[in-house]
Amino acid sequence: MFLYITFEQAKLACSSIEHLVLWAALIIVPAPFFSQLPRPRLCAHQESAWLEKKTIMPTEVYHMSTQRMLTRALRTAAISQNTRFSVRMLHDVPVLRNHDKFAQNGIEGLYSPAGYATAWSDYQKLLTTSLTLNTVGTRHEGRTPFQLLLLTAKRTTDQHIFHYASQAHNNHFFFEQLTDKTHAATTRPLRFLLERITGISSLESLKKEIVRLAEAAEGQGWVFLVENPDKSFKLMLCNNDGTPYYHGKNQSLDLNGNIDPQTYEELTQVKQRGAAGELDFTLPVLAVNFWDVAFLTDYGVTGKSAYLEKVFDCINWEVINKRMFQV
Secondary structure (H helix, E strand, O other): OOOOOOHHHHHHHOOOHHHHHHHHHHOOOOHHHHHOOOOOOOOHHHHHHHHHHOOOOHHHHHOOOHHHHHHHHHHHHHHHHOOOOOOOOOOOOOOOOOHHHHHHHOEOOOEOHHHHHHHHHHHHHHHHHHHHHHHOOOOOOOOOHHHHHHHHOOOHHHHHHHHHHHHHHHHHHHHHOEOOHHHHOOOOOOHHHHHHEOOOOOHHHHHHHHHHHHHHOOOOEEEEEEEOOOOOEEEEEEEOOOOOOOHHHOOOOOOOOOOOHHHHHHHHHHHHHHHOOOOOOOEEEEEEEOOHHHOHHHHOOOOHHHHHHHHHHHEOHHHHHHHOOOO
């Protein structure tokens, strides 16, 4: 029985140079067997390094003096310590808990199988693929959508990355809380939640306010139920690809066309908070998607209102309750 191990594998397993030398002295494998084994897949600069350094050939070690063996092991270890590696993240569609069921039957009371495929599978695939293509080869390629939206929110030159990252995170956040209408009816929000929502006294009034905000928006976007730093809750409208995590990019103000004095005052406050470097500790616990991709397949071009009336009836409040206490 023969043992084959690369230098990098041995380096990871060894706690010191002495252990590394011991490994080099003990491993003896016939050269024909070694030559038949596949080499690692390397990029261009690693390929050249491989050709120069190679793994220590066991047959060479067998005939090598102790001094030569030590010198070579130390030199190879020193070179390897200077080798830099990077991690590349290929973004893909997250697997929802009930995805197989939803893909086959749809979400009872809200989506048909085709509607679910459009709003989740197809759209999320577009977002994650676009995110991968826009981050490959950049300093952002090893980061998650959530990390990306936070890091690019303030960078005007990275807004294309922010768009896909924010949309991918928001859409995942939205679909995580959906369930069949029958199961949703058995779940209830915590009393603590309803008591802390500003201006809301019941579950029905919460539904009406969410529907009102979404219908009043002239474009596309999201409605979030967010937790403030003082543990109170409020509804937040985020136009287009807005995110609730940063006040400068929640896009709660509609700046298309003329703005009234109140909107101007709110915009001024947002600018002042940004200039002061104020941190935003707002955290969402519930999301409602009113982008047209969310309802077009099942409800048609004019089906936004019908969709909004149904989506609230398919929310799994067990998920919302857990989000309130997640760190």
